[in-house]
Amino acid sequence: MTDLPMNGANALIRTLLASGVDTTFMNPGTSEMHFVAALDDVPEMRGVLALFEGVATGAADGYARMAGRPAGVLLHLGPGLGNGLANLHNARRAHTPVVNIVGDHATTHAQYDAPLQSDIASIASSLEGWVRSATSPAAVAGDAAAAVHAAHGRPGQVATLILPADVCWLPSSGPAEPLGIPAHTPVEAARVAAVADVLRSGEPTAFLVGGTACLSGPLESAGRVCAGTGAKLLAETFPARLERGAGRVAAERLGYLAEFAQMQLDGLRHLVLVEAESPVSFFAYPDKASDLVPQGCTVHVLTVPGEDSSAALAELADLVADGAAPLFQAGGRPDRPTGALDAETMANAIGALLPEGAIVADEGNTTGLFVAGATAGAPPHDWLTLTGGAIGYGMPVATGAAVAAPGRKVLNLEADGSAMYTFQSLWTQVREGLDVTTVILNNSSYAVLNMELARVGATAGGDRAKEMLDLRRPDMDFVALARGMGVEQASRATTAEDFTEQLEAALAMEGPAVVEAMVPPL
């Protein structure tokens, strides 16, 4: 420590810490060097290095989904934000709180339009969250406190603080006071009563729960409501964090395929949204509806993101459940599979082995189809999904979840095509000794796009189109890729027995492991 006045970077980091942000995922450059240097002055701030910005932003998403509080992200100007944008998009859709710090040229340098300059605020505006440029070292600590407050929301959001280099290196006036964590907005009793009236009608009703309503407490209240009224319990297609497994109330996820979702919703007269969006098709298709709510079904809103779903559901249960006990998921696992390795035997192996308290980061796409079913009765665990549809979320989110939840095993189901967007995550996992088992589902194709090519009714789907969806030529070798990133425990499985054994070994050890499952496309 010196007698010099604290610089802006130092004041900013101390303010983040005081506000509850003690981890920053980073891929810094020159304009962020004073932030980096300040890590030695403030050892309570953990800096986690990523080789690519999408790893840092996805890790911040995974971290906050599990920790319930934001991590910081440190990126390098507009191009760094661009590289991190896809996973910030997913965080935005998950309502994850993220403190997104984007270094910029010094305020005095901006006039020169140096090569790395671009309009950072325009890029950040696509995240539809809080955006502020720190313009002075006197104000930067207050900006940091405001960023954390904004990130918490309610609902959570990506709060972007653009941080010019000189604001970091100039003397500051010291850290700022934290602004506190906003509470969830309470829900007025009339809204709860209106939903109670719907339920008393006796007409076919379903609940569609999302966001914080996918945690076990609110799910149990929802389960009481459903047990007492005969309503159906559905979860949104892509929850940020779904608590599930034996002894918990299970909510069937709405299908990704519109046709499947429509079957789940068929015959409903009422659909009650709890922090969920009214169901729409993920993509549009020629001659198919985008709005998936059946004709004659009325949509009711119990809560929107940021509201206190837990209290609202508990209150509703008291009104209508009449003491009915919720239906808890029975325990049970599939047998260890034998024979050919395919989507089903792969799923059964996971169901047979998933450890209690596991966190599953699921980007298994088509090949992962059977895993949710095979693990339904496994011991309690968390399920994290691709909230915003931006591919390459799984490996970074697994990384961040492992940082947030030491002592819990993270299982990352990762489709081969998706793995190639943010594969650099493995390096950070090794560096930080994170307890993540990655299962690469290698079917050598963008299988979901092969399916979509047919579904969109594209005219030809000839050889040249299919070539654009084919990941052979050359075949990827994920064991070699993992070794290249420093993962020592990496293996390839071609039979169900192999896969089960390799997965068991990976789950039994502590630290990063990769199992490449060679599975035929569905």
Added chain:
Amino acid sequence: MTDLPMNGANALIRTLLASGVDTTFMNPGTSEMHFVAALDDVPEMRGVLALFEGVATGAADGYARMAGRPAGVLLHLGPGLGNGLANLHNARRAHTPVVNIVGDHATTHAQYDAPLQSDIASIASSLEGWVRSATSPAAVAGDAAAAVHAAHGRPGQVATLILPADVCWLPSSGPAEPLGIPAHTPVEAARVAAVADVLRSGEPTAFLVGGTACLSGPLESAGRVCAGTGAKLLAETFPARLERGAGRVAAERLGYLAEFAQMQLDGLRHLVLVEAESPVSFFAYPDKASDLVPQGCTVHVLTVPGEDSSAALAELADLVADGAAPLFQAGGRPDRPTGALDAETMANAIGALLPEGAIVADEGNTTGLFVAGATAGAPPHDWLTLTGGAIGYGMPVATGAAVAAPGRKVLNLEADGSAMYTFQSLWTQVREGLDVTTVILNNSSYAVLNMELARVGATAGGDRAKEMLDLRRPDMDFVALARGMGVEQASRATTAEDFTEQLEAALAMEGPAVVEAMVPPL
């Protein structure tokens, strides 16, 4: 072919072709499936698949730098554009023409705010180029023609066409007529005459050439001017494409380090800009000037990007050169190096072996310091550099350059840290059989940031800061990574002799090869 009316995707692709765009680098998703399907109807359009969007956008940059005409890029909504943004930023700074097609949800689907929706136009606006949303299948072909026209500029730019899915699948009114290629803007005689007057003053003068003035023709004219007047010839720090080597007029590049650039500019009374920006520091540093023009030096503009530098320089030479012959670079190569492998022996091996007509995609950063000197007298070749400072440009640009220039060897000098942003490029190189030799400069650190940490005068630079710049723990194995991506010819060199032999073997074969050079940090 069918009797159905041609859909929007088909009309768009045919218009691109008619406008001279016959190659599209792509990483498509569901909303782009009709574009992909149309590849079977229009076999003249070459689709090149990338595993990550930054590979596609960087490849389009490299392609156009060598082909002199744009390639198309096909990306998947806002997150796809985000992933591709860093290399589009580099293309923007290079004034490279790129036809950047970003698929979007169907126009009828936008109202539902489905998970992948975001404000694509905001992200694209950071590229400061032409942006248009195709809103109808009747207009989309005209939009495509306008996009190609806009991309050509002058100067070239990234033209972004946002392409809703239904605009692709609905019947169109067929292809549109090309809008032609804009000519370079002529330079008025008075401006040339004014620069001639400056030169006649006899005061110390330098030319700083950039953009198209770095091609051999304009360089030769600039060389005549300098030979006739004693002016100094400098090239911008990061030219998009510099033609150099034995028998060409050499232009010394302005140093990246401000201190070095200031030495090069010291004592000048006049600086004449030819498609170059007035020199500024790449980053700002505490207590250092951003503007590098020496006191007492007047800046003159001969041409700005988009203007006809070739004609202006020729005209100027006729006015002032008085028949003086330019100084052509003498031929000569370093000896094959022996002993320890370091930045200098690595450079000498490249100088000893660089083939005539090679295209060098240089992202060698600190370790690459000596390569330009060692190759100055090598047979004529092209040198491509990191125009916008967004890391991860080298491997994609090498990929695109190889697509544009079959029959020419591409040599990609790639620093280890930089390689990890767009490593997926190797897969596309294997798939397309591209003749690229990648030299990975493995010094196990973000060496440039270690240098910058000191230069920015950061207070501490203690262990925790240095850890954020250290790429050991774990060590990366680039041979394993290359094998994982399907590269068969991959090897690691630890001595100068090994490196020279491995590089020679890689250059002798046709197709992708990787040589990992283990070099200590400078």
